[in-house]
Amino acid sequence: MVGGQRGAVRTMAGVTAAAGSAVLAYGALYERTAYTLRRVAVPGLPAGARPLRLLHLSDLHVTVRQRGKLAWLADLARVVPDLVTLTGDILCADDARGPLLTALEPLASFPGVFVPGNNDYSAPTLRSPHRYLRAHVRADPRGEPLDWPGLAKELTAGLGWTELTNTRGVIAAGGLRIDLRGVDDAHLGRDRAELVAGPPQAGTDLAIGLSHTPEPRVLDAFAADGVGLVLSGHTHGGQIRLPGIGALVGNCGLERSRLRGLSRHETASGSCWLHVSPGLGTSPFAPVRLGCRPEATLLTLLPAGP
Known part of the structure; x- marks a missing residue:
């Protein structure tokens, strides 16, 4: 027996x-x-405004051999966005810069803005898988340095997009004037929200904030200033999500239930919409997604209800 x-x-x-x-x-x-385009409606425009189509890209983690991902990116121009937003972790290696820019070229027809993520400053490195299960791991700068200034210059000069690293400005898109502000990566502690602080510029229809990592201190600052929508990435949506549990970790201070998609961020000083992109890539050393497909998101901003 x-x-x-x-x-x-x-x-x-x-x-x-x-x-x-x-x-x-x-x-x-x-x-x-299994690259996926998700469509999400977000209220928040002034009454009578026409809808604004905003394409949110994040965490591309492009390497030179990812032909399928690059082809899928190139095809996104078909959705005809009014504005493209790119919230960091764009490359895994400098030799992928050329193929990436070629893939993004069709989107150069539309206004775009971007900020860096932690992996835009240094390439990912091989880590123990046990680190993934720790709730909030500080970024390790030991990877090979990447030429973020060079990439930012090419996104600006080549595509005509605007860098929002600890800066702000106003862009016309979709018939609206949009107050746009962004911070450097909060995971590396490079964010300087005080440099972009203040209420939306007079005469603008909407204020949008960009932060690669959705750290609550950045979200709180944006919400207090009257920013209506904050766009982030970094979390990969958890990358591994289990039925009945969801994301195991997100490697930032945001609650696990809000590591992917649209949610409301509430503070005593104000509130805003937050959209966290699951991103389109992974580290080359953790090439797996489970219950969390790689995504780009087409956000349709609509006039707020009565």
Whole structure:
């Protein structure tokens, strides 16, 4: 009887291991490249304004061999956005800059704004998988330095987009005047919200803030200043999400329930909409997504209800 029980345990262990391997294979070989365009409606425009179509891209983590991702990016111009926003972690290596810019070229027909993420300053490195399960891991700068100033210059000069690293300005898009402000990466502690503080500029229809990492201190500052919508990435939506549990970790101070998609950020001083993009990529050293497909998002901003 004991021998039979041991055999049953070994069989169950084998079945469990096989099931786990199958799930990881699905996440690494299929879901990681199942690029998806999600469409989300957001209230907040003045009464009578026409809808504004905003394409939110984040966490591309492009490498030179990712032809499928680059082709999918190039095809996004078909959605004809009024404004493109890119919230950091764009490249994994400098040699991918040329292919990336070629893929983004069709979107150069539309106004665009961008901020950097932590991986735009240094390439990702091999880490212990146990680090992933820690709730809030500080960025490790030991990776190979990346030429963020060079990439930012090419996004500006080549595509005509505007960098919003600890700065603000006004852009006309979709028939509206938009107050836009952004901060450098909060995960690295480079954010300087005080440099972009203040109420929306007079005569603008909407204020939008960009921060690669959705740290609550940045969201609080934007909400207190009257920013209506904040766009972030960094979390990969958790990257691995389990049924009934959701994201395991997000590597920032935001609640796990808000690591992906649209939510309301409420403070004593004000409130705003927050959209956290799950992003389109992963680190080359953690090439798996589970229950969290890579996404770009087309946000349609609508006049607020009565």
